[in-house]
Amino acid sequence: MASVAIGEVYKSFGAVEILHGVSVNIEDGEFVTLVGPSGCGKSTLLRMIAGLEKISRGQIAIGERVVNNVAPKERDVAMVFQNYALYPHMTVAENMAFSLMLKGVSKPESDAGVRRAAEILGLVPLLARYPRQLSGGQRQRVAMGRAIVRDPAVFLFDEPLSNLDAKLRVQMRAEIKELHQRLKTTTVYVTHDQIEAMTMADKIVVMHDGIVEQIGPPLELYDRPNNLFVASFIGSPAMNLLRGEIATDGSPSFRGAGGISVPLASALSIPNGEPVVLGIRPEHLRLSDDQGIPVTVAVVEPTGSEVQLIGRTAGGEEIVANFRERHSFTPGETIRLTAEPSLIHLFHGETGQRFQTRTDR
Amino acid sequence: MAVPSAAIQPRSSIFSRILSRWSESRNALGFGFMLPAAALLLVFLTYPLGLGVWLGFTDARIGRPGIFIGIENYEYLWSDAVFWLSVFNTLLYTISASILKFALGLWLALLLNQNLPFKSFFRAIVLLPWVVPTVLSAIAFWWIYDSQFSILSWALMEMGLIDHRINFLGDPENARASVIAANVWRGIPFVAITLLAGLQTIPQSLYEAATLDGASRWQLFRYVTLPLLTPIIAITMTFSVLFTFTDFQLIYVLTRGGPVNATHLMATLSFQRGISGGQLGEGAAIAVAMIPFLLAAILFSYFGLQRRKWQQGGGD
Numbered sequence: 001m002a003s004v005a006i007g008e009v010y011k012s013f014g015a016v017e018i019l020h021g022v023s024v025n026i027e028d029g030e031f032v033t034l035v036g037p038s039g040c041g042k043s044t045l046l047r048m049i050a051g052l053e054k055i056s057r058g059q060i061a062i063g064e065r066v067v068n069n070v071a072p073k074e075r076d077v078a079m080v081f082q083n084y085a086l087y088p089h090m091t092v093a094e095n096m097a098f099s100l101m102l103k104g105v106s107k108p109e110s111d112a113g114v115r116r117a118a119e120i121l122g123l124v125p126l127l128a129r130y131p132r133q134l135s136g137g138q139r140q141r142v143a144m145g146r147a148i149v150r151d152p153a154v155f156l157f158d159e160p161l162s163n164l165d166a167k168l169r170v171q172m173r174a175e176i177k178e179l180h181q182r183l184k185t186t187t188v189y190v191t192h193d194q195i196e197a198m199t200m201a202d203k204i205v206v207m208h209d210g211i212v213e214q215i216g217p218p219l220e221l222y223d224r225p226n227n228l229f230v231a232s233f234i235g236s237p238a239m240n241l242l243r244g245e246i247a248t249d250g251s252p253s254f255r256g257a258g259g260i261s262v263p264l265a266s267a268l269s270i271p272n273g274e275p276v277v278l279g280i281r282p283e284h285l286r287l288s289d290d291q292g293i294p295v296t297v298a299v300v301e302p303t304g305s306e307v308q309l310i311g312r313t314a315g316g317e318e319i320v321a322n323f324r325e326r327h328s329f330t331p332g333e334t335i336r337l338t339a340e341p342s343l344i345h346l347f348h349g350e351t352g353q354r355f356q357t358r359t360d361r
Numbered sequence: 362m363a364v365p366s367a368a369i370q371p372r373s374s375i376f377s378r379i380l381s382r383w384s385e386s387r388n389a390l391g392f393g394f395m396l397p398a399a400a401l402l403l404v405f406l407t408y409p410l411g412l413g414v415w416l417g418f419t420d421a422r423i424g425r426p427g428i429f430i431g432i433e434n435y436e437y438l439w440s441d442a443v444f445w446l447s448v449f450n451t452l453l454y455t456i457s458a459s460i461l462k463f464a465l466g467l468w469l470a471l472l473l474n475q476n477l478p479f480k481s482f483f484r485a486i487v488l489l490p491w492v493v494p495t496v497l498s499a500i501a502f503w504w505i506y507d508s509q510f511s512i513l514s515w516a517l518m519e520m521g522l523i524d525h526r527i528n529f530l531g532d533p534e535n536a537r538a539s540v541i542a543a544n545v546w547r548g549i550p551f552v553a554i555t556l557l558a559g560l561q562t563i564p565q566s567l568y569e570a571a572t573l574d575g576a577s578r579w580q581l582f583r584y585v586t587l588p589l590l591t592p593i594i595a596i597t598m599t600f601s602v603l604f605t606f607t608d609f610q611l612i613y614v615l616t617r618g619g620p621v622n623a624t625h626l627m628a629t630l631s632f633q634r635g636i637s638g639g640q641l642g643e644g645a646a647i648a649v650a651m652i653p654f655l656l657a658a659i660l661f662s663y664f665g666l667q668r669r670k671w672q673q674g675g676g677d
Contacts, residue, residue, distance in 0.1 A: 088589065
C-alpha cells in the first residue's frame with residue numbers, strides 16, 4: 001500500500017498538450033476516481049501513473065519514491081483495463097498466475113495465491129476456463145483477480161465497467177467498492193460516468209480539458225461545486241442553470257431572462273448588476289402557489305419513486321424539477337417553482353467561478 | 362378470348378410449377394449456384410490432375426498416346442539415382458529455405474510492427490521481391506551469380522575478402538546454396554507481410570497488461586506474441602512449404618537442374634523428362650510422386666491448424 005502524489009504533471013503528444021499541470025494527492029488506502037468527459041486526459045493520467053505513458057513535465061511519486069523514470073513493472077501497480085486485456089491463450093488460473101510466474105514464485109505458493117483471489121471474487125469454478133468461455137462480468141472479475149493476486153501498492157482501473165450492461169454495471173460497482181473496503185489498497189479509478197464516481201469514491205477528481213476542476217469528497221462536489229463545469233457535470237439530472245444578474249435594490253435577488261426574479265439570501269456581497277449564473281438542483285425546487293419562477297410544463301416523467309418535470313421559463317430556458325410527491329401536471333400549464341435561498345448556487349457570469357455564500361463557510 | 366388462354370394455361374402452369382418448386386428448394390437452388398464453380402474446378406483442376414495420374418501409368422510420349430503399363434514408370438524411378446537425388450534436393454531446398462524464410466520473415470515482421478518512421482513506405486518496399494515476376498528476379502539473380510560478371514564476387518574482391526571469383530552456379534554445393542538464397546529472398550515478403558498482419562491483430566493492451574505484470578521484452582514475445590501468432594504461423598508456413606516444394610521457375614532459369622543434377626528438384630526433373638525429353642509418362646510419374654509429400658505437409662498443418670482449445674467457445 002502506498003500514497004500517490006501527482007505534482008504539476010504535464011503531458012504532450014507531439015505539439016498537442018493534453019495535460020496542463022495536474023496535481024492530485026492520493027492518501028494511502030484511499031479510493032479516488034478521476035472523472036470527466038471524453039478527452040479530458042483522465043486515462044492518460046492513469047496510464048502515466050502505471051508507467052505506460054512518459055511524463056512530459058512534473059513528477060509522480062508512489063509512496064516515497066518518484067517514479068518518473070521507474071519501469072512499469074518496478075512500480076508495484078496493477079491495472080484493470082477497459083477491455084480486460086485477458087490473455088486469450090491462458091486459462092483463468094494461468095491469467096491470474098502470470099505475474100507470479102514471471103516473478104519466479106514457486107508453483108504451490110502461486111496456486112495458493114490464485115486460489116485466495118479466486119475465492120474472494122467467486123471465480124473458483126471458472127479457474128480452468130479460457131477467457132472466450134466467460135461472460136463479460138466474469139471476464140471483468142478475472143481482470144480484477146489478476147490484479148489482486150499481485151497484492152500491489154496501487155490498483156488502477158481504466159473505465160472497467162464501460163463494456164458491461166447497465167444492470168451488471170451496478171452490481172460490479174458494488175463489488176469493486178466492497179473489494180476495496182476489504183483489501184484497503186490505494187485505488188485510482190477512471191470513469192466518465194459521474195454516478196460511478198459519486199457512488200464509489202472517497203475522493204473525486206473532476207477533470208476537464210487537461211486541468212483539474214475540483215477535488216473533494218462526492219457530497220462536497222455535489223453541494224458546493226467550485227465552478228459551472230463541476231456544477232453541470234456532477235448530478236443527474238443536471239443542475240438547472242439560469243443566466244441573469246444581481247439586483248440589490250431592496251432585498252437581494254436574482255433577475256433573469258423573461259422577468260424572472262428569485263430572492264437570494266440577505267447577506268450578499270455581490271455588487272448590483274453583476275452578471276451571474278444561478279444554479280438550482282432539480283430536487284431543491286418546490287411548487288408554490290403565488291410566487292417563484294413561472295414555468296410552462298413541457299414533459300412529465302413519473303418514475304414511481306419520483307416525478308420528473310421538464311419545463312421552460314418565460315425566457316425560454318429549460319428547467320428540470322424532481323418531486324418526491326406524486327403531483328400531477330398537464331403539459332402546457334404554467335406552474336410556479338421556488339427554492340430555499342440557502343440551496344441556491346451562484347456562479348460568476350463570465351469566469352463561471354462560484355460565489356462563496358454564507359453556508360459555504 | 363377465353364378459349365386460347367384456357368388451352369395454354371395447363372402447359373405454362375406445369376413449367377411454372379416446376380420452376381417454383383426448384384426456386385423454393387434450398388438444395389436445388391444451392392446446387393444450381395454451385396455449378397459454375399464446380400465446372401471450373403472440374404475442367405481446370407480435376408481433369409489435369411486425373412490426366413497426370415493416368416499418364417503416370419502409361420508409356421505416353423509427345424505425339425504418341427501411350428498404353429497402360431501399370432507401375433512400370435514407378436519401378437524404373439525407384440531404381441533411378443537421379444530421381445532420388447532430386448527427392449533429396451527438393452527436401453533440402455524446401456526445409457532449409459522454409460526455416461530461413463520463417464526466421465527472417467518473423468524477424469522482419471517484428472521490425473515492421475514497431476513504430477518506425479516511414480512505416481508504410483518500408484512495408485511497401487518489403488513486398489517488392491514478391492511483386493516482381495519470378496522469371497525477372499531469377500534473371501537478376503542469374504547475373505548476380507554469373508561466373509564472370511557477378512557483382513557479389515566483384516564486391517568481395519574489391520573489399521579484399523576473396524582473391525578469386527566465386528563459382529556460384531558451377532559448383533554443386535555453391536549452386537544449392539545459391540538457389541536456396543534466391544528462393545529465400547523471393548519468399549520472405551509473403552511470410553513477413555502475413556505474419557505482420559497477424560501481429561497487428563494482437564491487442565496493444567495485452568502487451569501493456571503483460572508489461573505491468575512484469576514481463577521483459579523477451580517474455581512479452583515468448584508468452585504473448587508467439588502463442589497468439591501460432592495459428593497464423595501455421596497457415597503461413599504451410600503455404601510457404603507448398604510453394605517451395607513445387608518451385609520450378611527459379612531453378613529452371615538459374616541452373617536448369619545443373620551442375621550434374623545437383624539442383625534438380627522433382628518439378629524440374631519432371632519437366633525435363635516429360636516435356637524436354639518427351640517421356641510424358643515418366644514425367645507424369647515424377648510429378649505424381651510429389652503428391653505424397655504435399656499431402657503429408659497439408660495433413661501436418663491440418664492437425665497443427667485445428668483450432669486450439671483457447672480459440673473455442675464463446676461468441677466474441
